[in-house]
Amino acid sequence: MPLGALRPSPLVEQATQHLRDQITEGHWPVGTKLPAETALAKALGIGRSTVREALRALSGAGLVQARQGAGVFVIATEPAEDWPTRLRRAALSDLYEVRMLIEVEAAQLAARRRTDGDLALIGAALDRRRAAASGDTTGFVDADIALHAAVVAAAHNPVLTALFAEFVPALRQGLIELVELLDLRVDDPNHGDTGHSALVDAITASDADAAGDVLRDELNQTLAHLRTT
Structure with a gap:
């Protein structure tokens, strides 16, 4: 040409x-x-x-x-994909594996570093998640992610917060599709409340090991669903 x-x-x-x-x-x-x-x-x-x-x-x-x-x-004949594009194309199971690395560490840090203000925000986010259980899947997923974002923010590490924010758009769409595909809320509209409540309790008690264990178990359960679908 x-x-x-x-x-x-x-x-x-x-x-x-x-x-x-x-x-x-x-x-x-x-x-x-x-x-x-x-x-x-x-x-x-x-x-x-x-x-x-x-x-x-x-x-x-x-x-x-x-x-x-x-x-x-x-040096190349095809442009490199930017990070958001790569995340949008990633398999949800791959996102979850990386999410586990980020959030488990964030939960442990949050248990060590949380302030009274952080606890108030996390508690309010848990209440909103419970309130959203009576609504549609999209609202419930948004409330769920907001609770996790509050936990990450309580770690007071801006890099972790930024990394989690990068994952949210791709994660949100994948979770909406997963919840609807597996009918996870048919028998239990407030799916996962026990685990999320335990996570909040562990952070409130400044128990970093328990916070990490609870969140790891919760994310592993979802990852197991992803690997069998």
């Missing part, structure tokens, strides 16, 4: 897409050194600053890499 002059606007987006097409369609294979900025600018009919922005976007997508003193080289 020959290079050609581009229309005026938006130039950076057009340049990025044009160069991306050259790479993904195999015109510049992996290992190829791209033409210099001046040559690309002339061929595309744009300024060097626009070319530089386009190359920066391609680098962010994992397609090219600048090498000091050598130039810009193609």
Whole structure:
């Protein structure tokens, strides 16, 4: 596909897409050194600053890499998936395995670090989960996740909180589908209340081992369902 002059606007987006097409369609294979900025600018009919922005976007997508003193080289023909996209495509069982690593540790930290304010928020979240049991699946799952988020927040580790937040959108949709597929609330609308109550009690008592054990058991039960569906 020959290079050609581009229309005026938006130039950076057009340049990025044009160069991306050259790479993904195999015109510049992996290992190829791209033409210099001046040559690309002339061929595309744009300024060097626009070319530089386009190359920066391609680098962010994992397609090219600048090498000091050598130039810009193609390192992949397909853009790297960003983290949210990868999570959306992940199997729910894989999400749960990682969720267990994050949340069990968070529950143990929460038991050690929780404040009176944290306990009030966690208790209120448990009450909302119980109240949501009389409603639809979506509301119940949202209330369940909110309780877990309150526990993670009580660990007072911003990295753990951010990691859990990244998982929530994919986790939420997967849980809604799982609860409905397995009819988990048909006989028990407040499915899992015993375990969640025990988790809150363990955090309130500052019993880190019990908090970790309770949450691990709860998540393992769901993971067992996932592996048999």
